[in-house]
Amino acid sequence: MTATTTGWRELARRLADEIAAEGALRSPDWRAAVEATPRHVFVPVFHRQRPDGGWSTTTCGDEGWLDEVYRNQPLVTALARTHDGDQVTVSSSTKPGLMLRMLETLDVHDGHRVLEIGTGTGYNAALLAHRLGPDRVFSVDIDETLVESARARLAQLGPPPTLATAHGARGLPGHAPFDRIIATCSLPAVPWAWAGQLREGGLVLVDLKPSTHAGNLVLLTRHTDRLEGRFLPRWAAFMAIRDTDNPPDAALSPAAAPVAGHRSATRLDPTPWSCLVPWFLAQAELPGPVAFGHRGITGEGPQWAVFGTPDGSRAAVRVQPDPATGDRDVRQTGPVRLWDAVERAHRRWDDLGRPGWDRLGLTVTPDGHHRVWLDTPDGATGWDLTRHDAAGDR
Numbered sequence: 187m188t189a190t191t192t193g194w195r196e197l198a199r200r201l202a203d204e205i206a207a208e209g210a211l212r213s214p215d216w217r218a219a220v221e222a223t224p225r226h227v228f229v230p231v232f233h234r235q236r237p238d239g240g241w242s243t244t245t246c247g248d249e250g251w252l253d254e255v256y257r258n259q260p261l262v263t264a265l266a267r268t269h270d271g272d273q274v275t276v277s278s279s280t281k282p283g284l285m286l287r288m289l290e291t292l293d294v295h296d297g298h299r300v301l302e303i304g305t306g307t308g309y310n311a312a313l314l315a316h317r318l319g320p321d322r323v324f325s326v327d328i329d330e331t332l333v334e335s336a337r338a339r340l341a342q343l344g345p346p347p348t349l350a351t352a353h354g355a356r357g358l359p360g361h362a363p364f365d366r367i368i369a370t371c372s373l374p375a376v377p378w379a380w381a382g383q384l385r386e387g388g389l390v391l392v393d394l395k396p397s398t399h400a401g402n403l404v405l406l407t408r409h410t411d412r413l414e415g416r417f418l419p420r421w422a423a424f425m426a427i428r429d430t431d432n433p434p435d436a437a438l439s440p441a442a443a444p445v446a447g448h449r450s451a452t453r454l455d456p457t458p459w460s461c462l463v464p465w466f467l468a469q470a471e472l473p474g475p476v477a478f479g480h481r482g483i484t485g486e487g488p489q490w491a492v493f494g495t496p497d498g499s500r501a502a503v504r505v506q507p508d509p510a511t512g513d514r515d516v517r518q519t520g521p522v523r524l525w526d527a528v529e530r531a532h533r534r535w536d537d538l539g540r541p542g543w544d545r546l547g548l549t550v551t552p553d554g555h556h557r558v559w560l561d562t563p564d565g566a567t568g569w570d571l572t573r574h575d576a577a578g579d580r
């Protein structure tokens with residue numbers, strides 16, 4: 187331990203207090219894990235995006251590093267360059283408050299074996315190892331460099347959990363069965379492979395996001411013939427699962443806003459995160475994962491919100507309404523009118539009384555079928571989210 191880190195225990199207690207104050211830390215076992223786990227060992231470096239879009243790096247020993255590491259905040263810990271030369275985030279240390287909210291929700295008990303998807307820094311694996319013992323914790327990441335760093339850090343605290351470089355959608359069959367699976371990256375679909383590695387009655391906690399911002403954390407129970415459960419009432423977002431350890435390419439580009447094509451008007455705000463539940467439910471109406479972006483950025487902000495799907499469908503919606511009418515221009519091209527589909531999903535959600543996440547649940551079956559339901563699994567109201575091209579089919 188260096189002179190700069192001698193005070194970390196007090197900072198870890200402060201972090202536990204901060205997490206408890208937001209209601210995410212309830213049990214003494216998890217509080218003990220936060221207080222005993224040195225986050226600074228797992229985050230020797232973090233990056234912050236500057237207003238000009240570039241990144242600045244803070245390294246252990248820099249002024250403020252230790253204090254920042256023990257704040258209840260996410261920290262970007264790995265960047266990589268895309269083919270276009272842009273720097274993108276490939277790993278981060280999740281906001282501790284969110285991590286603890288998930289760990290509390292996961293309802294682990296002594297003796298449970300837990301698989302984590304997305305090792306990242308190793309901090310969450312360290313919390314799990316403190317709670318359950320390292321021989322009951324398993325964690326995979328697609329990125330070998332991250333796995334090796336995490337293994338070395340975990341080894342500083344004692345015998346490390348089992349770590350592996352692997353595609354998380356496949357789980358870790360050689361070490362199954364597990365009682366719990368927790369994913370700390372988002373997936374477009376829940377892989378049935380996980381069900382095969384879970385004990386009957388076991389739980390999966392995963393951020394299901396078929397498209398950017400479209401989805402939420404869902405807690406599923408393993409039944410013989412299905413995974414089933416409810417979305418968590420509070421929204422959260424993780425970075426998306428990658429297929430390789432290469433940095434993701436810039437999101438499939440919706441390209442320029444269509445200037446020709448079908449024209450109409452809308453009263454809806456086109457920014458997906460302005461209304462998250464109907465944006466998620468709209469995925470059932472859309473022909474594939476939706477790329478979203480802004481075009482025509484001026485001093486007053488972006489002019490157009492643009493949407494694109496892999497089949498070549500494009501929609502552009504003016505961000506600002508016409509001050510006189512309240513309408514926004516809409517342009518749509520390609521095989522599917524994407525914005526019309528979003529509007530239909532909104533209307534249906536309105537007609538249902540605008541249900542929140544707490545009224546939505548999910549059933550996943552071995553054929554990869556994903557059905558979102560309202561209130562009860564066997565009720566009449568549902569949305570078919572099945573996508574056969576999604577990572578979950580692998």
Ligand SMILES: C[S@@+](CC[C@H](N)C(=O)[O-])C[C@H]1O[C@@H](n2cnc3c(N)ncnc32)[C@H](O)[C@@H]1O
Pocket residue numbers: 276277278279280303304305306307308309310311326327328329332352353354355370371424425426427428429430
């Ligand atoms: C938010 S970080 C995980 C944070 C981590 N649990 C921690 O405590 O630091 C998400 C991680 O998911 C990993 N990931 C992305 N695609 C993956 C895949 N296909 N399989 C396994 N891990 C993946 C990323 O490399 C990244 O490290």
